[in-house]
Amino acid sequence: MIENTKCECGHNNPLGTVLCEHCGRPLDEISDSKEKIDKEMRYEGKARRSLTYQTSIMDQVWNFFSSVKIAIVLIIITLIMSGIGTIFPQEQFIPSSSPDTYYEQTYGTLGKWFYQLGFSDMYSSWWFATLMSMIGISLVICSLDRVIPLYRALKNQKVAKSTVFIERQRISLKENMLEDVPAKIDDLADKLAAKRYHVRREGNTLLAEKGRFSRWGPYINHIGLIIFLVGILLRYLPGWNLDDYVWVQEGQTVRVPQTHYYVKNEGSSIEYYKSTEKSNKGPIVSKYRTKAVLYQKDSAGKLIPLTKKTILVNDPLNYQGLKLYQSDFRSGDLTGIKFSLIDRKTKKNLGVFSVNLSQISESQIYKVGDLRVKIKDYYPDFAIENNVPVTKSQDPNQPAFLFETIEKGKTKGENSLVISGMNFPNPKSNKYDIGLAGFDMVNTAGLMVRVEKSLPIYLIGGIISMIGLVMGFYWQHRRVWIRVQDRILYLGAHTNKNWFALRRELSQIGFSHLVKEIEK
């Protein structure tokens, strides 16, 4: 640590200062060294908290997070872990609901380890979140530790710098002066001002500066990133975000899960591109489309429409932050079956009736002319087990019906069994035949249900970040110091990057030998 903080020029510097605040002379060494002071110039040689106070626990924590080395280590750990996480698909992407067996079965021993080490659900794990938070803390502390002293230093710059400071800049030169000193400095000041430098003079010294704002770029970028990370943290608040899924058949109105809204599907469709000869994979889908209406129940329980939209992929329905996305499409869901009633003798079709599969009850009566048809039994997934008709499931894979056809004025009628896909021989005594006349099919839309209240925060964070990046990377902070002492002109120049352009600029104001041979 530096003991003596009083500079030769007489200025008293705060503890930890590297370059004298007043004249720029390096304080920590004997001043006849010829080494360049690029490193020290990074933060203008100011005292930084992390390098000055190192005793209390608070200081230790501050110092840990204020180290760029630690920040880089955190970044590298995060990027390596993220990479490992992509070796096998994450749990959300696997076609199985039991990851404990899936990884071992599919990927062998490596897969087992992948699962057991917790890499299969890495990005939502507590330790990944910890890594990200540590990067966030590091962002804040690193920035504060540097930006405050840097701001003070740049705000209070002295024009006159010691010749030691000037000579030890990366670009520096000494010239014997034969001409009139004030006139020469006037001339240089004009030329620098013409290059849009902001020029300040003090006797035989000069400081020209431009693009200082670009020094704030990195810190503004960091502010944006912090806002972004806060947006991520807010997702842990209950109700802040919602991620669900709902299937809606055409014509149906269903409740949007986890909300008090209802959504009606007024029609889903699929469109294809006109088939081209070259494509051998079959037709290519051009559009998935769902006409959706969003409802809310009023106090009387009546559905009130709120908004209406044709949802497309890339074009969701958005109602006050609740978004419904076209995510999946299923065609040909069976909702009803049409039957025709035929007189056996005359083979005359007496009429057609339609059974709605979601509304089957014994009291339901289908009228065909003078006849009434009742459903006595319904087997959605028909099978015979031990000579008894049963249903294997509730899905209408092979629906079968036991109908009773009742003539006018009678109370009992004849029974007939109708099985889709089979020609079941009903009793010969039956007067009427019931045959399949068609299916009622509808399309079903799979809609993602999302609420993400952090979106505006992400956007603001992103915009601020970008402003910072552009400021920091597409501009640069250049300074030129000139001092004439004992008829010798000292010139030093510094930039935070792109030295080549600075050399070229200086060569254009008359210091052509600052451009290296090779660059001419």
Add this chain to the structure above:
Amino acid sequence: MTTVMNNLLYGTFILYLVSAIVFVVVATESKNRSKVWRRLAIILSIAGVVIHVAFMITRIVIGGHFPTSNMFEFIAFLCFALVLAFIVIFAIYRTYVLGAFVMPLAVVLLAYAAVFPRNIQPLIPALQSHWLYIHVTTAALGQGAFAVSCVAGLIYLIYQVGKGEKPKHAKYLEMTLIILVMLVGFSIASLLFQTFGYQASFIHQVNENQVIEEYNLPPIVAPNESKAVKVDQFLSYQGPLFEAPSWMKGEKAASKFNSVIWGIVVGLVLYAIYRAIARKNLYQLLYPLVRKLDPELLDEISYRGVAIGYPLFTLGALIFAMIWANEAWGRPWGWDPKETWAFITWMFYSAYLHLRLSRGWVGMKSAWLAVGGFVIIMLNLIVINLVISGLHSYA
């Protein structure tokens, strides 16, 4: 119209190729008659970019959408971004030697792009958005600048190692150059087999569907548990020698794996032939081109590439990507493998910047990092799709 488009593509390729040759001539030339040649070199590369733009415009007219929707279109655009970034950086630094390395890389990239199916496909619903070109082009422009940074880094390494000052780095530099030779080898092999119409196909099971996988190169490796449908003979070789492991699940994973093997084999054969003739390392062959350069300038160019590319990449590959992902998939970020690798790339360049600006990593270390960053981008492009089928499977 399609013929016009194809001719524009060939025109672009030829202009890049000739420009590359002229740049190399300029770099090797000692002194005289250079002014005309120098001007010619840069004019040719600018002409190449103009024709490349014309090619893209005709493709938009024919296809009705911006050409960044499949592998061919994307890599061709990446090649365009590379040349564009080079021209911008050339305008600042006027280093002709940079062109002698960038333009050949552009030629290789365009040849590599041509390996993939070139027909215009209609856009599937997931891609029907303006963000398709906003997101992809911005990200690719950033990657183009990163590529220039990588090339400048490579030149820096060739300079330092060639001068004989960094013997420890020689081995690794040579290995890096051999990987480049493999990319060249693969492109040459693919284009040759394509020209002679080589075909092979296998049928296998993917998620309970029978899928036919087409090969454009003789099969060294077949898809897992597959049956050959049709395999042309090549010098009486029919193959395959073995089957791909079952975890290679990506779209056309086996045929891509087969391509990688071909790249390695052809690259090594080319390198062996070169060694037999020249009897020296590749970097020693290239050293005379870069001998006269100023290493400090190269270091700055390499950094400048990252400085130009980093904001573009952040905007394109992260911010625009999130906006689009939120519109298409209902979440701004989902840790899909491609997303994760964009994040990794970004974190890598963040580490590069902090190491350079705060820890003083310049020169050799910085040059290696610039090369490493572009290797990650190429990994993302080539390898990730090989193993994993994510949401970005169409590219």
